[in-house]
Amino acid sequence: GAGVSQSPSNKVxxxxxxxxxxxxxxxxxxxxYWYRQSLGQGLEFLIYFQGNSAPDKSGLPSDRFxxxxxxxxxxxxxxxxxxxxxxxxxxxxxxxxxxxxxxxFGPGTRLTVT
Amino acid sequence: AQSVTQPDIHITVSEGASLELRCNYSxxxxxxxxxxxxxxxxxxxxxxxxxxxxxxxxxxxxxxxEFKRSQSSFNLRKPSVHWSDAAEYxxxxxxxxxxxxxxxxTGTQLKVEL
Numbered sequence: 361g362a363g364v365s366q367s368p369s370n371k372v373x374x375x376x377x378x379x380x381x382x383x384x385x386x387x388x389x390x391x392x393y394w395y396r397q398s399l400g401q402g403l404e405f406l407i408y409f410q411g412n413s414a415p416d417k418s419g420l421p422s423d424r425f426x427x428x429x430x431x432x433x434x435x436x437x438x439x440x441x442x443x444x445x446x447x448x449x450x451x452x453x454x455x456x457x458x459x460x461x462x463x464x465f466g467p468g469t470r471l472t473v474t
Numbered sequence: 475a476q477s478v479t480q481p482d483i484h485i486t487v488s489e490g491a492s493l494e495l496r497c498n499y500s501x502x503x504x505x506x507x508x509x510x511x512x513x514x515x516x517x518x519x520x521x522x523x524x525x526x527x528x529x530x531x532x533x534x535x536x537x538x539x540e541f542k543r544s545q546s547s548f549n550l551r552k553p554s555v556h557w558s559d560a561a562e563y564x565x566x567x568x569x570x571x572x573x574x575x576x577x578x579x580t581g582t583q584l585k586v587e588l
Binding site: 364402410451462464467 | 506510516517518520564566568575577578579581
């Protein structure tokens with residue numbers, strides 16, 4: 361079946377602009393995660409959604425970052441007033457949640473802030 | 475807080491040789507452990523996982539890993555490496571009871587010489 365998809369695959373933006381990154385999880389997966397992969401920080405957790413529960417935002421690096429998940433499916437990660445240090449690959453993952461903890465990752469969105 | 479150490483940043487092996495990638499973790503309880511592989515420009519693919527039970531786990535592409543609680547290790551092995559195994563390998567630990575947010579090691583870049 362279809363895996364996790366992300367769009368766009370690449371995004372170049374100017375410093376100070378807002379960007380939105382989209383994630384379509386695997387159908388039926390109730391848990392959705394965002395991670396960031398950057399040269400300086402490696403792979404780091406950003407935010408986690410599970411069903412209708414309040415999201416775990418403990419990994420968001422600043423209040424310029426936010427995410428929402430509509431209808432328990434598609435998620436959008438928004439970065440406001442982008443900075444050069446936001447340049448990274450943003451990875452989305454989904455899982456069945458509950459006792460199933462395998463996360464399946466999308467191909468990522470490469471964000472470059474100029 | 476949980477952490478993962480992958481002490482080898484780069485490893486080079488000859489095709490057909492055996493491989494062992496090291497992973498040490500720090501976690502207060504029995505961890506959920508994972509190995510992911512990332513090929514250039516690709517997302518993360520799950521190779522294998524350990525949740526409980528048999529400490530020797532088999533994964534895809536001929537990989538296996540052994541959980542050793544006494545050494546806090548989860549090393550990845552393959553008896554005979556193929557050129558297509560060249561990629562970056564990430565060990566990760568999941569936070570049990572906390573949505574399984576993954577903490578990743580810094581990765582090991584594997585080069586395979588023909």
